[in-house]
Structures are given as C-alpha cells and as structure tokens.
Amino acid sequence: MAGRALAAVVSAGLSRFGKLDGFYAREIFAQAAKEAFDRCPNLNPKRDIKSLFIGHMMESTEHQGHTGPLIADWLGLNPLPAVRLESACASSGLALRCGLQAIMSGLADVVLVGGVEKQTHLATADATEYLALSADNFFEQWHGFTFPALFALMARAHMHKYKTKEEHLAMVAVKNHRNGAKNPKAHIQKEITLEQAMASRVVASPLKLCDCSLISDGASCLILAKPELAKRYTDDPVYVFGTGQASDTIGLYARDDLTSLRTTVLAAREAYKMAGVDAKDIDVAEVHDCFTIAEILHYEDLGFCRKGEGGRFVESGATEIGGTIPVNASGGLKSKGHPVGATGVAQAYEIYLQLTGQAERRQVQCAEVGLTHNLGGHGSTAVVHVYKNTE
Amino acid sequence: MAGRALAAVVSAGLSRFGKLDGFYAREIFAQAAKEAFDRCPNLNPKRDIKSLFIGHMMESTEHQGHTGPLIADWLGLNPLPAVRLESACASSGLALRCGLQAIMSGLADVVLVGGVEKQTHLATADATEYLALSADNFFEQWHGFTFPALFALMARAHMHKYKTKEEHLAMVAVKNHRNGAKNPKAHIQKEITLEQAMASRVVASPLKLCDCSLISDGASCLILAKPELAKRYTDDPVYVFGTGQASDTIGLYARDDLTSLRTTVLAAREAYKMAGVDAKDIDVAEVHDCFTIAEILHYEDLGFCRKGEGGRFVESGATEIGGTIPVNASGGLKSKGHPVGATGVAQAYEIYLQLTGQAERRQVQCAEVGLTHNLGGHGSTAVVHVYKNTE
Numbered sequence: 001m002a003g004r005a006l007a008a009v010v011s012a013g014l015s016r017f018g019k020l021d022g023f024y025a026r027e028i029f030a031q032a033a034k035e036a037f038d039r040c041p042n043l044n045p046k047r048d049i050k051s052l053f054i055g056h057m058m059e060s061t062e063h064q065g066h067t068g069p070l071i072a073d074w075l076g077l078n079p080l081p082a083v084r085l086e087s088a089c090a091s092s093g094l095a096l097r098c099g100l101q102a103i104m105s106g107l108a109d110v111v112l113v114g115g116v117e118k119q120t121h122l123a124t125a126d127a128t129e130y131l132a133l134s135a136d137n138f139f140e141q142w143h144g145f146t147f148p149a150l151f152a153l154m155a156r157a158h159m160h161k162y163k164t165k166e167e168h169l170a171m172v173a174v175k176n177h178r179n180g181a182k183n184p185k186a187h188i189q190k191e192i193t194l195e196q197a198m199a200s201r202v203v204a205s206p207l208k209l210c211d212c213s214l215i216s217d218g219a220s221c222l223i224l225a226k227p228e229l230a231k232r233y234t235d236d237p238v239y240v241f242g243t244g245q246a247s248d249t250i251g252l253y254a255r256d257d258l259t260s261l262r263t264t265v266l267a268a269r270e271a272y273k274m275a276g277v278d279a280k281d282i283d284v285a286e287v288h289d290c291f292t293i294a295e296i297l298h299y300e301d302l303g304f305c306r307k308g309e310g311g312r313f314v315e316s317g318a319t320e321i322g323g324t325i326p327v328n329a330s331g332g333l334k335s336k337g338h339p340v341g342a343t344g345v346a347q348a349y350e351i352y353l354q355l356t357g358q359a360e361r362r363q364v365q366c367a368e369v370g371l372t373h374n375l376g377g378h379g380s381t382a383v384v385h386v387y388k389n390t391e
Numbered sequence: 392m393a394g395r396a397l398a399a400v401v402s403a404g405l406s407r408f409g410k411l412d413g414f415y416a417r418e419i420f421a422q423a424a425k426e427a428f429d430r431c432p433n434l435n436p437k438r439d440i441k442s443l444f445i446g447h448m449m450e451s452t453e454h455q456g457h458t459g460p461l462i463a464d465w466l467g468l469n470p471l472p473a474v475r476l477e478s479a480c481a482s483s484g485l486a487l488r489c490g491l492q493a494i495m496s497g498l499a500d501v502v503l504v505g506g507v508e509k510q511t512h513l514a515t516a517d518a519t520e521y522l523a524l525s526a527d528n529f530f531e532q533w534h535g536f537t538f539p540a541l542f543a544l545m546a547r548a549h550m551h552k553y554k555t556k557e558e559h560l561a562m563v564a565v566k567n568h569r570n571g572a573k574n575p576k577a578h579i580q581k582e583i584t585l586e587q588a589m590a591s592r593v594v595a596s597p598l599k600l601c602d603c604s605l606i607s608d609g610a611s612c613l614i615l616a617k618p619e620l621a622k623r624y625t626d627d628p629v630y631v632f633g634t635g636q637a638s639d640t641i642g643l644y645a646r647d648d649l650t651s652l653r654t655t656v657l658a659a660r661e662a663y664k665m666a667g668v669d670a671k672d673i674d675v676a677e678v679h680d681c682f683t684i685a686e687i688l689h690y691e692d693l694g695f696c697r698k699g700e701g702g703r704f705v706e707s708g709a710t711e712i713g714g715t716i717p718v719n720a721s722g723g724l725k726s727k728g729h730p731v732g733a734t735g736v737a738q739a740y741e742i743y744l745q746l747t748g749q750a751e752r753r754q755v756q757c758a759e760v761g762l763t764h765n766l767g768g769h770g771s772t773a774v775v776h777v778y779k780n781t782e
Contacts, residue, residue: 024529052638059477060451063532065524066479069638069771073645079657081636082772083485086450086475088457094474098489105495107634133456138415141454243498245472247443247460254464266470380460381473 003276005239005391007103008230010110010223011040012352017218017337018120018187025062025118025219026074029054032114032219032342033075040223042233043110045077049223050108052082053099055092055115056341058130062118071116080112086341088134089290091115092220093344093374093383097243099224109229114221115346117339127215131340134377136251148212148291150252150378152204155293157258159206161308164296166206168311170197172292173210173334175320180331182361187216187337211292216337220346227391236356238370242277242386244270252378259308263382264301264373271371272303275386279303282325282386283367284354286347288375289332298373299327302384326364329354344374348385355389394667396630396782398494399621401501401614402431403743408609408728409511409578416453416509416610417465420445423505423610423733424466431614433624434501436468440614441499443473444490446483446506447732449521453509462507471503477732479525480681482506483611484735484765484774488634490615500620505612506737508730518606522731525768527642539603539682541643541769543595546684548649550597552699555687557597559702561588563683564601564725566711571722573752578607578728602683607728611737618782627747629761633668633777635661643769650699654773655692655764662762663694666777670694673716673777674758675745677738679766680723689764690718693775717755720745735765739776746780 013035015028023031037045052072059065068082085095092115099113119127132141135150158164174194180186197210223233230237244267249255255262272278279302287302289295296310304325305313313319319327330336330350333343351370353359370387404426406419414422428436443463450456459473476486483506490504510518523532526541549555565585571577588601614624621628635658640646646653663669670693678693680686687701695716696704704710710718721727721741724734742761744750761778 057456058450059524062528063524064528065448065477066526066641066768066771068478069767070527070641072638073641073771078639079637079654082478082638083489084477086456086477087459087473098474098492101489101492101496101498104497105492107492107495133450133454135457136461137453137455246470247463247473248469250457250461250464263470376460377457380457380464 005227005241006243007100007224007240008227008237009240009352010225010230010233010237011036011043012222012349014185014346014349015219016185017216017339020217025116026070028118028217029071029114029116029219030074032221036221036223040233043223048110049077049080049112051102051111052080053095053111053113054082054084055095055344056084057086057088057091057117060130061122087381088376089340090344090374090376090381090383091341096222096345096348096385097245097383100240100243103224103226110223110225112221112223113345114219115342115344116219117341118217119215120217139251139253148204148207151291151293152207153252154258154297155206158293158296161259164311167194167198168296168314169211169292170194171314172289172295173197175314176289176328176332176334179321179329179362180335183331183336186331186335187214188335207291213290213333213338216339218337218339218342220342220349222345222348238352238355238387238389239391240385241388242271242275244268245383248380250380261297261301261379261382263379264298267382267384268302271384271386277369277386281369282371283369284329284351284364285325285327285371286330286350287327287373289328289334290338290375302373321362321364329359329362329364344383347372347374351387355387396618396632397634398491398615398631399618399628400631400743401616401621401624401628402427402434403613403740405576405737405740406610407576408607408730411608416507417461419509419608420462420505420507420610421465423612427612427614431624434614439501440468440471440503442493442502443471444486444502444504445473445475446486446735447475448477448479448482448508451521452513478772479767480731480734481765481767481772481774482732482735487613487736487739487776488636488774491631491634494615494617501614501616503612503614504736505610506733506735507610508732509608510606511608530642530644539595539598542682542684543598544643545649545688546597549684552650555702558585558589559687559705560602560683561585562705563680563686564588566705567680567719567723567725570712570720570753571726574722574727577722577726578605579726598682604681604724604729607730609728609730609733611733611740613736613739629743629746629778629780630782631776632779633662633666635659636774639771641771652688652692652770652773654770655689658773658775659693662775662777668760668777672760673762674760675720675742675755676716676718676762677721677741678718678764680719680725681729681766693764712753712755720750720753720755735774738763738765742778746778
C-alpha cells in the first residue's frame, strides 16, 4: 500500500502545556477538543465522530481509570464508543495508530484520537515512581532505576563508543528551548544558553536537569477522517501515509546495544516503506526527546544521520528551524513539555500546524512531508507516523 | 456489511482462573498463550502474528504498566507491536474489538488479542478500591460507592419497579455455580443451593456475598485471522460477524433509568445489525454477571426477554444449559471467576469452545450462533460480539 493515504487529519487541538492547577484531566482534554471542534465548523461532533481512542498513562495520579467513557461523557458525546490506550509515553501515539485502523477497517468514517495527563499536582518523587511503572518492576524499578538513570546508561554508552560530549546533549536542550520560546502553548517558553545547560545540577550523571524533559499537564487531539471525506471538513487536510510500531524488551538490561533503540529503527522502516518515502524526504520531524540523549539516538535510528554522528549532527545546526531537517520545532518534550499520555498526539498536532502553514513564529518553510516519533518507556515501544499535505 | 465475517477466531487459550499464587501476570498470560499456540500447530507465532492487543485494568496491582511490550517480551515475540487497552472490566472485550479493526484495516493478517489480571494477592479492601477506579472519582469513589453499592442501587430499583425478588438474584448464582462446577478452569467449581445463596451475608443490601462475582487471577487470549486465511490455521474456525460498543455517563447518578443499561442496548443493536441476526437467533451467550442483578438486566437489554421479566426468565429455566438460550455455560464471572482484564476475551474463549463442540460436560447442543457481552464499570462501557461457526 505504498504511497496511499491511510487517513486524513481534518482538525487538531492542544491545551496549553504546563502546570494547570485547578483543572482535572477530563477538563484539560476538553480544552484540546474545543480547539479541534472550533477549527472545524463543518463537523458535528455528536453526529459525525464514531469512535474515541485516548492515550492516558497513569490512572493513579487522579485515582481515575476508565478514561475512555470519562472523556466521552465530559465532551457530551455519549454514547460514543471510547477506549483508553496505555503504552507508557507512547500511549497517544498508539491511540493515533488504533484510530487509523478504525478508519481503515471501514467501521468508522471519522474518529477522535488524543491523549491527556495530569501530573504536576504530585510530589516529584511520586511522579517519578509512577512514570517508572513502564520499566520492568522486578528487575529495574525495585533496584532504583528511574528513567533518568536508565537514559543515563545510554548516554554513557554513546559517549564511550562515539565520543559524544556532554555539550552535544546540552545543545539539544538549547535548540529545543529556542524553539519552545516561540510556542505560546509551551510549558517553559524561555531560551537557555549552553553555559546554563552545562551548569544545571546533575540528576543522573551524565544527565543534568537541562537534559531532562518536563513533568507537565496537558492534552492533545486530532480528528481523523477517511481520505475521501477530508474535503467535507476542511480545505487543508493533512494525510497520514505511514504507520510503524515495534516492541522491545521490557528491561534495558536484556538488550544487545545501548546506543541504538531497535524499536525506532523498525517502526521507522515500516512507516517509511508504507508511505513510500525515505529519511531524506522528511521536511520536519517531532521526535521523542524525553532526555537529550534520546533525541541524539533518534537522529541516528531514524536515518537522519549516520550511527554515532548524532552529537555532531545537532552541533552542525542541521536540526534547527532553517536547517536541513528541523527537529522539534514545537520545543519538544524538553521545552513544550511532556504530559506523557498527550505527547504522541501533541507531536502530530505540531506536524499538522507545520504542514498547513499555521506554526507562526516557528514555521518551517516549504514543509510538505512530516514525521512523528513517539517512544514508550526506554524504547520498549516506538511508534512512527509519516504525513504529507497532499494526497 | 450485514452478514459478512469480520475476522476468524482460529485458536484460543485460557489459564486456570483462581488464586494463582506464585505467578506474575506476565506468566499467567503465557499460560493462556501456550494453550492457544498448542491448539494451532500450523501457526508460527513469531512469524505470523502481526499485532498484540491486551486488556489489563489495573497497573497498580503489580506496580507494572506498559503491559503490551511486557507480554510481547515474555512470549518471546519481540518486536511484535503491542498495546494495552483499558476500559475497566471491558478491557479485553475492547482488545478484541481493536484486534478486529486491525485485521479489517488490512494492516495485519493475524493478531493476538487477550487480557490478564492478577489481584488475589491484594487485601480485599485494596482490590475493592482499585476496582472502583472505573467509577467516577469525585462523585462516587470518595463517597464510598464501591461496585457492590452501585449495583445494589440497580437491584433495588429493579425490585421496586418490576417486583423482582431476592430469590431471582440468587437463582442466577445457583445456575452459574451449577455450570461452573463443570468447568475445570473455573475459580469455584462447586454447586450451591438457593438456600445457601439466600443465607450468605449481606455485602450491600440487597446484594449478598453470593450475588457478587469473584476476585480472581487469570488470563485469556484468541488468535484472530483474516477470514480467507482461517483454514490455513484450523479446520474449525469460528467467525466474528458483529461488533458493537457504546459509552454512558461515568457516574451512575447522571442516568435517567437504573433498571436498564443503555450501553448494552446500543452495543447489542449495533452487533446484531452487523451480523444480520436478532436476539432470538442466539444459541449460547456469555454475559457480564459481575453481580447477579447485572445478568438479569442483560437478559432484558440484550432482548432475550422483555423489560422487567428478567427475574422470571431465570426462574423459568430458559437460561440453563438445555434451556432456550443458555447463558454463562462457563460459570460466568460468578463461578468461573473475574480476573477483570481477562474477562472479555475469556467469554469469547467459551463461545469458541461452544461453537466448535469442545465444551465437554457443559456443551450446549446444536450451538451455531454465539454472543459475548462485556461491561466496563457500572455500564459506562459495553461491548457486544456475535459469532457463528460457519462463514
């Protein structure tokens, strides 16, 4: 099915990301949905939407599971079929993939996909513990391996094998904060200098505070339609042309190589093939920079540069807005923020804006082909999607 | 698409249900998968299975989320794309529905769907609290509305409006224990008398201990294939002809009527229409008897009898094995047990056995059309599937 649109993105919405005190997850999702509905006046949500797929990682944070009907109810869309998907930080990337399958199956013409997380009300130690639920309980969590520690192992290995420097990691943070400063919905809309990044306190050596993404609240959504119905809802649809997903060991200790995430390689290969494109065709990408080292690994694993050259790739400026392959123009998880369940579809929201020329001060010029890359845990899940703004 | 097979069930597996001390959820799921793989020697799981959808309600019970890759890893099936679905006790019913969509989308020829839960190691109060996560946090959970209390309200309303008696509720328990006594995998394989049921201690009046389903460990799975590939894997496939799903308010207080679950009515209507059948065509059904009153509501909402007559319907013997529409021949959640994430697909496992003549001492004669009905929470989710043993 190379080169055929799987579904059209006919609208998209995003809440502000940050510390959203006074709102519950259900209310934050409604903010994102309202934007998507307002953007698409030809859509009658109650009549047209046939299914809801929602990514939500942690039921513990608000003592509330059953997120599917919770959200359907809060949006006034009952009896809309609704389900929660969880694959750690890739939860809404997989909501998108399941939404695509619903469209392609013929069971639904229009679906709502999205994600939500509320976590800033937690003590940091509690949030860190809940996030660690996506690592292996018996062989990682109980031994103190939180996510900064797990990604620190990857950073050490990459630095050892490829001479990647701590400054390279810091450059990812500087770039993403530069972009996020131009995103009015970003959690931290502030530039930082290389010196500030290098001087931030150590979290899990060699990762410092500025190497870690943010603990944020937020929600995201997309409205997907069958490609042939897209023009009924919008003059500027974006089309999903490729989807790829892969799993790897639940424990990092069981992997052959800490300097590459095999799930990213495999998911990208599948998505590229389905879309009939290659890495060099991508004009703009949102990748899962949960830690700065992760973005460097993804450059390599997605084929944007050769293995081992990720550090020098960011140093070259290639991934800046205006570079050859701008990465995380939104600010990424590092600056825009990382409400985990919302992140995958928030990436797709940014690509939707970029491919329809609505990204304002952070607009990538002449962007026609986009990519999102969403990771679950330390790469036990990866899901990649490829988008084009022409059918 | 009335009357067209959506997918074929080419194999199925079920762990024993009960208190499975010494096994983690991942290991229990592997027991179910092993049965499904052993039953299907023509299947090469690593080569043929293209996606895994797994229902799992509670990440808190083993402090372990990210169930999708966890299970893929434990089965030795990496890099199999895998995702967890959660919709309370309907989690694996929705894993089945998403698996169908994956097959119908053309993205996968063969998928593994299933569910798992491990909860008997918890204190009862903790299990009750975790289960209550699927009710509304702010308006139900904090006010002490556990699930027995919520279903007790429905029982009271039904008794008041339709003269249903406590004995009618007890008759559901007696029937399901009679069936479960013939199921070698059931949690409690023991018959009970009406007197014993009536004399059991009150949990939430009018519901007594014998009106409540069990807190169990267990896992279930199905292997689904494109209908045209079914005969490659088995001589006796069962086909899924209809799927239906609906959502309702997350809070019970917001409903117009406590004596009917609107989600069941709507999901059944959709599944019947898709399959081109009506309630009278169903030869054998597994319905969500989380409480005895629930089974009585479902008789009515699924169209097996008229509204208000559910109590007298069970009294008539119609839903016994050998009756006009045998319900919960497996023993149901009441006697077979209720490992919540596994329940939806465990129902489908029973229908697979029944429609292929493998149900041994509890076999329903001449069963050709089957139905499963899986509920999430107090009916905020319902999902119904219709099966036939001919294409």
